[in-house]
Every structure is written in structure tokens, then in C-alpha cells.
Amino acid sequence: MSGEIRLKIDGKACSGLKGETILEVARRNEIWIPTLCYDERLEPYGACRLCLVEVKGARGLLPACTTEITEGMEVRTSTKRIESIRRTVIELLLSDHPDDCMTCESAGSCVLQDLAYRYGVKRSPYAGETHKYGILNGNPLIERDPNKCVLCGRCVRICEEVVGAGVYGFVNRGFDAIVSTPYDHSLLDTPCLFCGQCISACPVGALTSKISKGKGRYWDVKKTDTICPYCGVGCTITLWTKENRIVNVTAPIDKGVNKGDLCVKGRFGYQFVNSPDRLKSPLVRQRDGSLKRVSWKKAVSYIAENFARIREQYGPDSIAGLASARCTNEENYVFQKFIRAAIGTNNVDHCARL
Amino acid sequence: MSGKDRVVVGLATCGIAAGGVSVMEEIRREIKKRNLGVEVAETGCIGYCFAEVLVEIQKAGMPKVIYGEVKPNDVPLIVEGHLIEGKILRDKALLIEGRKTPEADFLKKQKRIVLANCGLIDPENIDDYIATGGYEALKKVLSGMTPEQVREEILASGLRGRGGAGFPTGQKWNLCAMAQGKDKYIVCNADEGDPGAFMDRSVLEGDPHAVIEGMIIGGYAIGATHGYIYCRAEYPLAVRRLKKAIADATSRGFLGKNILSSGYSLDIVVKEGAGAFVCGEETALIASIEGKRGMPRPRPPFPANKGIWGMPTNINNVETFANVPWIIRNRAKKFAKMGTVGSKGTKVFCLTGKVRRGGLAEVEMGTTLREVIFGVGGGIKEGRKFKAVQIGGPSGGCLPESLLDTPVDYDSLPAAGAIMGSGGMVVVDDTTCMVDLAKYFLTFTQMESCGKCVPCRLGTKRMLEILTRICKGEGKPEDIDLLEKLAIDIKEGSLCQLGGTAPNPVLTTLRYFRDEYVAHIRDKRCPAGLCVDLVTFHIDPEKCTGCGVCLKNCPSGAISGERKKPHVIDEDKCIKCRECIRRCRFDAVYTV
Numbered sequence: 032m033s034g035e036i037r038l039k040i041d042g043k044a045c046s047g048l049k050g051e052t053i054l055e056v057a058r059r060n061e062i063w064i065p066t067l068c069y070d071e072r073l074e075p076y077g078a079c080r081l082c083l084v085e086v087k088g089a090r091g092l093l094p095a096c097t098t099e100i101t102e103g104m105e106v107r108t109s110t111k112r113i114e115s116i117r118r119t120v121i122e123l124l125l126s127d128h129p130d131d132c133m134t135c136e137s138a139g140s141c142v143l144q145d146l147a148y149r150y151g152v153k154r155s156p157y158a159g160e161t162h163k164y165g166i167l168n169g170n171p172l173i174e175r176d177p178n179k180c181v182l183c184g185r186c187v188r189i190c191e192e193v194v195g196a197g198v199y200g201f202v203n204r205g206f207d208a209i210v211s212t213p214y215d216h217s218l219l220d221t222p223c224l225f226c227g228q229c230i231s232a233c234p235v236g237a238l239t240s241k242i243s244k245g246k247g248r249y250w251d252v253k254k255t256d257t258i259c260p261y262c263g264v265g266c267t268i269t270l271w272t273k274e275n276r277i278v279n280v281t282a283p284i285d286k287g288v289n290k291g292d293l294c295v296k297g298r299f300g301y302q303f304v305n306s307p308d309r310l311k312s313p314l315v316r317q318r319d320g321s322l323k324r325v326s327w328k329k330a331v332s333y334i335a336e337n338f339a340r341i342r343e344q345y346g347p348d349s350i351a352g353l354a355s356a357r358c359t360n361e362e363n364y365v366f367q368k369f370i371r372a373a374i375g376t377n378n379v380d381h382c383a384r385l
Numbered sequence: 386m387s388g389k390d391r392v393v394v395g396l397a398t399c400g401i402a403a404g405g406v407s408v409m410e411e412i413r414r415e416i417k418k419r420n421l422g423v424e425v426a427e428t429g430c431i432g433y434c435f436a437e438v439l440v441e442i443q444k445a446g447m448p449k450v451i452y453g454e455v456k457p458n459d460v461p462l463i464v465e466g467h468l469i470e471g472k473i474l475r476d477k478a479l480l481i482e483g484r485k486t487p488e489a490d491f492l493k494k495q496k497r498i499v500l501a502n503c504g505l506i507d508p509e510n511i512d513d514y515i516a517t518g519g520y521e522a523l524k525k526v527l528s529g530m531t532p533e534q535v536r537e538e539i540l541a542s543g544l545r546g547r548g549g550a551g552f553p554t555g556q557k558w559n560l561c562a563m564a565q566g567k568d569k570y571i572v573c574n575a576d577e578g579d580p581g582a583f584m585d586r587s588v589l590e591g592d593p594h595a596v597i598e599g600m601i602i603g604g605y606a607i608g609a610t611h612g613y614i615y616c617r618a619e620y621p622l623a624v625r626r627l628k629k630a631i632a633d634a635t636s637r638g639f640l641g642k643n644i645l646s647s648g649y650s651l652d653i654v655v656k657e658g659a660g661a662f663v664c665g666e667e668t669a670l671i672a673s674i675e676g677k678r679g680m681p682r683p684r685p686p687f688p689a690n691k692g693i694w695g696m697p698t699n700i701n702n703v704e705t706f707a708n709v710p711w712i713i714r715n716r717a718k719k720f721a722k723m724g725t726v727g728s729k730g731t732k733v734f735c736l737t738g739k740v741r742r743g744g745l746a747e748v749e750m751g752t753t754l755r756e757v758i759f760g761v762g763g764g765i766k767e768g769r770k771f772k773a774v775q776i777g778g779p780s781g782g783c784l785p786e787s788l789l790d791t792p793v794d795y796d797s798l799p800a801a802g803a804i805m806g807s808g809g810m811v812v813v814d815d816t817t818c819m820v821d822l823a824k825y826f827l828t829f830t831q832m833e834s835c836g837k838c839v840p841c842r843l844g845t846k847r848m849l850e851i852l853t854r855i856c857k858g859e860g861k862p863e864d865i866d867l868l869e870k871l872a873i874d875i876k877e878g879s880l881c882q883l884g885g886t887a888p889n890p891v892l893t894t895l896r897y898f899r900d901e902y903v904a905h906i907r908d909k910r911c912p913a914g915l916c917v918d919l920v921t922f923h924i925d926p927e928k929c930t931g932c933g934v935c936l937k938n939c940p941s942g943a944i945s946g947e948r949k950k951p952h953v954i955d956e957d958k959c960i961k962c963r964e965c966i967r968r969c970r971f972d973a974v975y976t977v
């Protein structure tokens with residue numbers, strides 16, 4: 032292939048294209064390099080310093096996430112120096128992190144927990160001042176625990192780069208740097224769309240779904256990939272179920288048209304599934320105003336009879352059709368065909384236009 | 386200049402802080418009252434910071450005289466004695482043209498290129514600058530040199546960036562000139578965030594046109610379309626003078642559209658920064674100019690390729706630009722004759738701390754530390770003993786007496802564990818505790834860390850905590866190893882050079898003054914007698930005359946004793962404020 036760049040990572044011959052980073056090529060070749068601030072949906076950031084690698088001939092260590100590959104490059108992903116820095120980074124993060132894995136929502140899917148496990152860091156040798164921030168949950172969906180934040184900036188960046196809402200930013204400096212909203216306002220008073228993309232980006236338990244709280248963690252739920260029923264985009268979602276009830280919805284980063292992105296409905300709008308108000312069969316309104324449960328067959332013929340009667344009596348333009356955004360393009364096509372060809376009117380529209 | 390008598394007052398920030406404005410008012414009042422036909426002018430800082438307020442008198446038929454430490458009530462004497470009666474007031478005179486005075490060494494041992502005009506011309510008057518050869522270099526460049534020739538000249542001069550890293554300026558200009566982009570930016574880094582550094586401020590306040598001329602020449606050399614001067618808002622006088630200088634240069638056709646009819650155009654805007662140390666780092670500076678939070682990003686891409694708004698951008702320090710007109714006027718060869726093999730020209734240092742003559746010292750590269758501190762600076766104050774010098778501010782290192790013969794250049798200082806940095810030079814004597822000094826610099830860097838990367842944000846905080854407990858006598862034997870390991874990991878692991886250099890003060894004090902750390906930890910003793918938790922205060926009965934000064938001034942009533950008999954300090958009541966040490970005229974109070 033033309034334009035192919037060849038390099039060696041830990042002695043293994045690898046190749047990639049111009050513009051690809053060491054991290055991308057390493058991952059493709061199943062060479063593990065730890066990261067915390069890296070999210071493949073976002074521009075590389077180079078902040079956590081876990082992915083530092085040694086490149087032959089380079090001055091100092093380089094972050095694999097931002098360093099582009101070059102022909103003949105020789106990379107070492109694990110040396111004594113590198114591992115010392117990685118361990119120090121983990122120890123430093125744990126020195127200002129609550130000892131809360133027992134009850135943390137993210138236990139089991141937390142990058143920091145995995146790293147501490149892998150490096151066998153039980154207790155940080157750098158015990159010192161720790162932060163005691165209040166939990167921020169003055170909204171129905173997103174809970175923020177700044178004590179657990181590792182300042183990777185993934186929430187800040189996903190909200191800016193992908194969502195375009197720019198709700199979060201960094202404030203203060205040094206040890207007291209923290210992620211916040213403008214003037215520390217509640218998310219309700221910001222342009223937040225409650226899409227929960229920030230939750231999907233957070234590698235630790237600093238951003239979690241309020242409605243999933245206490246309902247089941249990564250390891251004790253069943254995970255089923257499916258398609259979101261809300262609209263025609265057809266995002267791939269993962270339903271987390273426990274005791275046959277949905278307790279959380281996430282999106283796999285490597286699948287589907289959405290590649291890990293979701294909107295507020297897809298991520299949080301699943302409660303209708305187990306709602307007692309949910310319609311499970313057709314109902315026909317009776318003359319006294321009450322609703323009667325009928326079979327699908329009965330309901331369809333009831334509609335057909337009455338449409339035919341109304342069309343006969345008042346003409347086709349007395350009927351209009353309004354389609355739903357939850358339908359696919361194909362379904363919407365069939366729907367307008369039905370209204371135009373079968374009913375004989377152009378009175379057809381779609382809720383997305385309203 | 387006419388043959389008229391002239392009085393010039395140094396009104397840079399340092400002069401103003403020392404009371405220069407009231408001295409100026411007093412001079413105007415005196416001159417008006419006596420109806421003297423004398424011209425009164427102001428100037429920037431000449432660098433005699435230890436002797437502010439400075440007043441220069443130029444009287445026909447007499448040598449120029451600079452008076453130091455002038456107070457408003459000295460003014461009538463100077464006006465009457467010198468201006469009217471023509472007598473030099475010897476005890477107040479700092480410098481007398483053509484004569485030897487004790488403080489003349491301060492200037493004589495320097496080599497002034499960058500500071501040549503500072504304290505001599507009126508920085509707000511473009512004609513003063515032009516009269517010293519100002520804008521000649523620009524004319525020479527625009528009328529007879531191609532951009533490549535300009536870059537070659539700068540490369541040949543060997544000029545290296547004065548902002549800290551010492552990157553060859555000509556090479557940097559070449560990189561930016563090669564880069565493609567619709568727009569190109571030339572930026573002057575005037576953030577100067579190091580505590581104890583004020584050389585850039587002095588140049589901006591004392592000779593703003595030199596920096597602007599350097600920028601225009603640089604802009605032409607790389608093909609820049611826009612210019613920014615990123616100056617901290619805490620420098621209001623510098624900002625005002627820069628804005629005036631830009632306006633004046635524009636009205637004379639040195640700046641703006643079609644400069645001197647050459648076809649080259651450049652505009653320069655002053656952007657005020659909110660004073661974060663990290664905003665001096667070039668990628669953070671770019672973010673700040675773009676209106677974002679000042680946080681560094683990894684390089685590459687370097688600003689030369691991707692800078693402001695993604696366009697090629699060249700960033701140089703104030704002093705770097707101020708060297709450029711001189712090099713063009715005097716040729717690269719002459720510049721390259723000064724200095725060492727790898728470091729050419731001069732460097733301006735801010736001499737502060739326990740040195741006798743603190744101020745601006747511009748010396749040839751390769752001058753030894755001893756020459757700077759003892760030659761220019763006149764040695765240690767109050768006859769005390771030199772202990773160490775911290776070079777390069779909080780990013781630099783602390784060098785001991787045994788290294789005083791180290792030449793100041795880009796190669797020798799790093800070899801000793803320090804850096805040239807921006808040129809801060811803090812001299813400390815035997816009353817300074819080295820652990821406490823390291824703690825002081827760490828306090829600054831951990832506070833100024835932008836918080837982006839883990840080693841710097843959390844690592845410097847933890848280092849500071851370890852240093853704090855050592856100073857309190859609570860250090861553990863393993864703390865020295867822990868500090869050293871953390872320091873190295875932060876140095877190699879941080880994203881930008883704020884974190885990358887923050888451990889230097891600790892690493893160098895550990896290297897050269899390790900025994901002081903050990904004394905704090907093992908013996909619970911502070912050898913310099915400074916760490917309050919580790920010292921007790923005593924009065925030597927042999928030396929005490931019983932004068933009672935300490936007793937009267939002790940804020941906690943810890944001292945007792947009859948008049949003319951030795952006094953004693955009650956350890957339980959003493960709050961260790963050091964007031965007695967400061968007050969005792971017989972050196973009778975000591976610490977253990």
C-alpha cells in the first residue's frame with residue numbers, strides 16, 4: 032500500500048498511515064499502553080501522562096496519544112523510567128481520591144481502579160491534603176462527584192467537541208483545579224442538553240447517571256446490544272438489565288452508527304419500558320368515554336371501516352396523517368404512500384417538522 | 386538636545402514604587418517657584434534599583450550627575466546646591482560623569498546592549514529613540530535586505546532566545562518562514578511571570594521602541610501579517626508605553642500598511658494577560674490569545690506550524706527582540722564576538738536578594754557568577770557570607786559557593802543543575818535555610834500549575850507537603866528518597882516545562898545542601914536558624930548590654946530583665962517573630 036509507514040513497537044514490526052499516532056497503531060497491534068485522558072472520539076490531549084513512551088532519538092519521553100508515527104520509528108512502551116512515572120501518576124491520583132470503590136457506581140468499569148489493580152497500588156505513599164467537595168446532583172439525571180474527578184478533561188472536551196454545548200470548563204489552578212460550569216451554576220441553568228455524553232466519557236466515578244444509582248454495577252448486570260427505539264438514526268445501545276429490568280443504558284464505542292454517542296432519550300429515556308402506564312394492546316374509545324381493550328385485528332378493521340366511512344362522507348381531505356420521528360425512513364415512506372395513495376390526500380406531515 | 390539645563394527622573398515602576406512621582410512633583414514645584422528655565426523629563430529604569438529614586442542633573446558646563454535615594458525633602462537642596470550654585474552634592478551622588486564613585490562599578494562592569502537606552506532616553510518620545518539610531522535597522526532591512534538575508538544575519542549572530550530555553554532565534558525564524566499559512570503571526574512574549582524577574586518590564590518601560598523595531602524586523606523576516614505583544618496586565622505602565630509607542634511608530638510609517646513604502650505591512654496589538662505564570666509557556670500563551678484558558682498542549686505541532694488560530698506563529702521573548710536592531714545595525718559579526726562559543730551577546734539579569742547592589746545587570750555571556758554577584762552586585766549585604774544563588778527563578782537551580790566560577794551561558798548553567806531561565810538571580814546569605822528556600826519556590830510553582838497534567842498538579846503539591854513537614858521537624862528518614870524520586874518523575878513526566886522544571890530548586894538544594902535536609906530530619910535542627918518550629922531564641926549575657934530595646938518591642942512579652950543587666954527570653958511565651966533579632970544592636974540574640 033502506498034503511503035504506508037513502517038515502525039517498530041517493542042521490537043514488533045508494525046505499520047500505519049500518515050497522521051496515525053503511536054497509540055492507535057499500538058492498540059491495533061494489541062500492544063497495551065495505559066491511558067486515562069484518551070477517548071477515541073476526541074482530539075488527543077496528552078494530560079494524564081500514562082501513555083508516555085520512549086522513542087529512539089527523541090529528547091525525553093513522548094505521549095503516545097499525540098505523537099504521530101514516522102518511518103523507521105522505534106518505540107518502547109515499557110521501560111523502568113516509564114513504569115516509574117506511570118506508577119507515580121497512579122499513586123498521586125489515589126492520594127486525592129476517595130476510598131470508595133465499595134459503593135462507587137463505576138466500580139468494575141473504572142479506569143483508575145483497573146490501573147491500581149494492575150500496578151498493585153494499595154495505598155498512596157503521598158498521603159496529604161485531600162479535597163472534600165459536595166456532591167452536585169441538583170438535576171434529575173446527572174450526578175457529579177468532584178472528589179473522584181481525575182481532571183482528564185474528557186467531559187469538558189466531549190461537551191465542547193462532540194455535543195457543541197460547552198457546558199464544562201476548568202476553573203482554579205494547581206491542586207484546586209476543578210471542572211465546573213459557568214459560575215458554578217446547576218446543570219439546569221446551563222445550555223446542558225442532558226445527553227449524558229459526559230458520563231460516557233468519564234473514566235472514573237465522577238460523573239454517573241442518577242437514575243441508575245444503586246441499581247446494578249458493571250459486573251452484576253446482563254448486557255445486551257440492541258438498537259435504540261427512539262428515532263430513525265438507529266443508534267446502537269447496550270441495555271444493562273438486572274432481574275429482567277433495564278437499569279442503565281450505555282453505547283459501545285466500537286459499534287453502530289453512533290460509535291458511543293447518545294442523546295438524552297436514548298441514554299435516559301428507558302423508564303417507559305417498565306412503566307405501568309405503558310400501552311401493551313390497542314384500546315378503542317367507547318360512546319361513554321371509556322376505553323376498551325381489543326385485539327390488533329379488531330383495532331385495524333375498526334380504523335379501516337371508519338376511515339372509509341369518513342372519506343366517503345367528507346372527502347379524502349378530511350383526513351390527515353402525522354408520522355413519528357421514531358419511525359425509520361422506510362416506515363415514513365410507506366406511511367406517506369398510504370396517506371397519498373390509499374386515502375388520497377396530501378395532508379401528511381412529520382412531527383420532526385413541528 | 387538644546388544647551389538647556391535638564392533634570393531627568395527615573396519613572397519606571399521601580400522608581401514610582403520608591404516615591405518617584407512625589408519627587409517629580411517637588412522638582413517641578415521648586416523649579417517653578419524659583420522660575421528656573423530648566424527642562425524636566427522622565428525616563429525608564431537604568432537598573433540602579435537599590436538606589437531609587439534616581440534623579441539626573443545635566444547642567445551646562447558641569448558633568449552629568451545621577452543622585453540616588455532622593456526623597457522629596459532632598460529636592461530643594463539639589464535644586465539650590467546643584468542647579469543654582471553649581472555644586473555637586475557628593476554624599477548623594479551615585480554617579481558623576483568621568484569620575485570614580487563607589488557605585489560606579491555597578492555600571493562599569495556591565496555591557497549594555499539591550500539596556501543601552503534604559504534610563505537615558507524618554508521612552509514616551511519616539512524622537513529620543515530615533516536620535517540614538519532607532520529605526521535605522523528597520524530602514525536598512527526594508528531598503529536593502531531580503532527576508533532570507535535578515536534571517537541569515539540573525540542566524541550568523543548566534544542569538545539565542547532569552548525567554549528561557551535558548552533556542553537559536555535565526556533557526557526559529559527559518560522554521561516559521563518555511564511554514565505555509567494564510568496568515569502568519571509574530572508574537573512578543575512579555576508575560577514575565579517569574580517572581581523576582583523584572584528585566585523584560587524594564588526594557589518595555591525604558592525602551593519600548595527597541596522591542597517593537599525588533600518585532601517588525603522579525604515580522605518581515607518570516608512574512609508575518611499580524612503581531613501581538615502578550616503583556617501581563619500587572620504591568621500597566623509597560624502596557625501604556627507600548628500602546629503609545631505603537632501609535633507613534635504607526636504615525637511615522639514604521640508600522641501599519643506599506644511600511645516605509647516597502648510594500649510590507651504589519652499591525653501589532655497589545656494583548657493583556659491576567660498574570661498566570663503558565664501563560665508565559667508558548668502554547669498556553671497562544672490559547673490565552675485565542676480567548677481560552679491558558680493551558681499548555683503537547684508539542685509537536687510547534688507554534689511555527691500551528692500557532693494562533695492554527696496559523697504559523699513565531700514567539701520570541703522581549704529581550705530577544707530588543708537585541709535584533711542592534712545586530713542589524715552593528716552586523717552579526719560584532720555580536721558574535723561577544724560571549725562564548727555556544728552563547729553569544731549579553732544577558733540581562735535581575736540581581737536581587739542579599740546582594741549589596743540589587744538591580745539590572747547586563748553582562749557578556751560567559752561572565753562568571755562571581756563577577757556578576759561580587760563585581761556588579763558589590764557582594765553580600767551587611768558583610769554577611771555568601772551561601773548560594775538561585776538562577777532562573779522557580780524553574781532554576783540553586784548553586785553553592787564552590788560553583789561561583791561557573792560562567793553564565795546556555796551550556797554551563799544546565800550542567801550545574803541550574804538554567805539561564807529568564808534571568809532571575811536571587812542571592813542568599815548564611816541566614817537562609819535551603820530547605821525553606823526550596824519550599825518557597827515550590828509554593829509558587831504548585832500554585833501556578835495549570836492543573837492539566839497529573840505529575841505537576843498533584844506532584845508539586847505533594848513535594849511541597851513533604852518540604853513543609855521537613856521544615857516543621859516532622860520529616861521522616863525516607864522523605865529525602867521520596868522527594869528525589871517524585872522530583873525526577875515530575876521532571877520527566879510533566880507536559881510542559883513548568884512541571885518539567887519545578888523540581889529543580891529541590892533537586893539542586895538536595896545536591897549541594899543535602900546536609901541541611903538531614904539536619905532537619907535527623908537532628909530536628911535548622912542550621913540557618915530560620916525554621917520557626919526548630920529554633921529557640923536566646924540572649925547571650927556576654928553581649929547583652931541591658932538596653933531594653935528587645936523587651937520593649939517583643940509583641941508577646943516574652944523578654945524580661947532589669948535595665949543595664951542581661952535580659953532573658955521566656956521560651957514558652959516566645960512566638961518566634963524575630964523582632965528581637967532585628968532590633969538588637971549588639972547582636973546578642975541568637976537562635977539554637
Ligand SMILES: Cc1cc2nc3c(=O)[nH]c(=O)nc-3n(C[C@H](O)[C@H](O)[C@H](O)COP(=O)(O)O)c2cc1C
Nearest residue numbers: 546547548574577578665666667701702705882883
Ligand atoms: C511555565 C513557563 C513560563 C514561561 N514564561 C515565559 C515568559 O514569561 N517570557 C518568555 O519570554 N518566555 C517564557 N517561557 C518560555 C516560552 O515558552 C518560550 O520558550 C519563549 O517565549 C520563546 O522565546 P525565545 O525563543 O525568544 O526565548 C516560559 C516557559 C514556561 C514553560
Ligand code: SF4
Nearest residue numbers: 180181183184186233
Ligand atoms: S468528571 Fe470525569 S470526565 Fe470530567 S474531567 Fe473529571 S474524571 Fe474526567
Ligand code: SF4
Nearest residue numbers: 835837838841881884
Ligand atoms: S506541567 Fe503543570 S503547568 Fe504544564 S501542563 Fe502540566 S499541569 Fe499544566
